[in-house]
Amino acid sequence: EVQLVESGGGLVQPGGSLRLSCAASGFTFSSYSMNWVRQAPGEGLEWVSYIGSSSSTIYYSDSVKGRFTISRDNAKNSLYLQMNSLRAEDTAVYYCARSSGNSYYYNAMDVWGQGTTVTVSS
Amino acid sequence: EIVMTQSPATLSVSPGERATLSCRASQSVSSNLAWYQQKPGQAPRLLIYGASTRATGIPARFSGSGSGTEFTLTISSLQSEDFAVYSCQQYNNWPPWTFGQGTKVEIK
Numbered sequence: 618e619v620q621l622v623e624s625g626g627g628l629v630q631p632g633g634s635l636r637l638s639c640a641a642s643g644f645t646f647s648s649y650s651m652n653w654v655r656q657a658p659g660e661g662l663e664w665v666s667y668i669g670s671s672s673s674t675i676y677y678s679d680s681v682k683g684r685f686t687i688s689r690d691n692a693k694n695s696l697y698l699q700m701n702s703l704r705a706e707d708t709a710v711y712y713c714a715r716s717s718g719n720s721y722y723y724n725a726m727d728v729w730g731q732g733t734t735v736t737v738s739s
Numbered sequence: 740e741i742v743m744t745q746s747p748a749t750l751s752v753s754p755g756e757r758a759t760l761s762c763r764a765s766q767s768v769s770s771n772l773a774w775y776q777q778k779p780g781q782a783p784r785l786l787i788y789g790a791s792t793r794a795t796g797i798p799a800r801f802s803g804s805g806s807g808t809e810f811t812l813t814i815s816s817l818q819s820e821d822f823a824v825y826s827c828q829q830y831n832n833w834p835p836w837t838f839g840q841g842t843k844v845e846i847k
Contacts, residue, residue, distance in 0.1 A: 652836070654783075662775075662783065662826055662838040676834040712782055723830055725773035725788035732782055 619643040619728050621713050626733030633703050633737070639696040639713030639730055647691035650674075650716040652726060653698050655709035655735075665711070666698065681707075703737045710734050741765050741829050745839035751847040758814040760842045762827035767807045771831035774803055774812045777841075778823045786825075787812065814844070822846055 625637040637653070653665040666687040667676040675687055686699040696713050711733050714726035742765040752758045762772065770790040775783040785794040787803035790810055800815040814821055827839040 661840040662828070664834070664836040664838070667834060667836075678835050714783075717785075717788065719788070723771045725785055725794075725828065725830055726775075726783075726836075727785045727788070727794060729782040729784070 621730035623730040623733040626735045628736045630739050634701045637698040641694045646694040651696045652714045654712045654714050657709040705737050708737050741837050743839035745842050749843045751845050752817050753847045760812040762810040764808045768829040768831035770806045772810050773828045775826045776823050
């Protein structure tokens with residue numbers, strides 16, 4: 618079964634740090650680009666970061682650029698998001714999502730984890 | 740950045756009726772448009788990609804249409820399990836990948 622399982626969320630004070638993990642199984646993780654997508658309480662989905670299959674291509678949304686770092690370990694089938702200088706507006710459920718790979722350039726997100734909750738509050 | 744706008748925000752429909760949801764892009768996204776379903780406390784699930792191709796395991800009552808800037812998701816006969824929030828997403832011009840704010844389909 619194709620599966621993504623996030624972990625690492627929790628309560629952190631403003632200015633603090635947190636590292637999220639996403640464990641992949643049931644597919645060849647090293648062949649797929651991956652994303653982090655978040656959803657603030659009562660809000661829509663917001664793309665956060667993208668990493669190519671070999672880590673050579675990385676993108677961030679403007680809202681997290683300079684504060685968050687995406688990485689992956691293909692040997693461990695794992696995706697990570699290091700979040701520093703956290704703000705109240707980073708409070709959200711964070712999902713890891715697989716880029717489908719149907720096309721070289723244009724891909725929907727076809728597999729999602731169940732999400733992990735990050736709360737930034739004093 | 741391409742802005743995705745969905746309408747209506749909430750759609751009240753009786754079971755067995757048809758639901759039609761709209762998504763508009765601020766500039767052309769060709770057919771690089773996906774629809775996702777999300778139920779409370781659950782992760783999004785890919786329903787439609789390429790504007791009109793159903794993802795694996797998605798029932799035929801879900802259909803997508805459109806290209807360019809105007810897109811539609813139609814649920815032909817709503818079942819109880821279809822009441823959820825539906826979001827569109829463009830993946831034509833990235834980064835960033837952008838989502839609509841969602842349409843909640845509720846029981847009338």
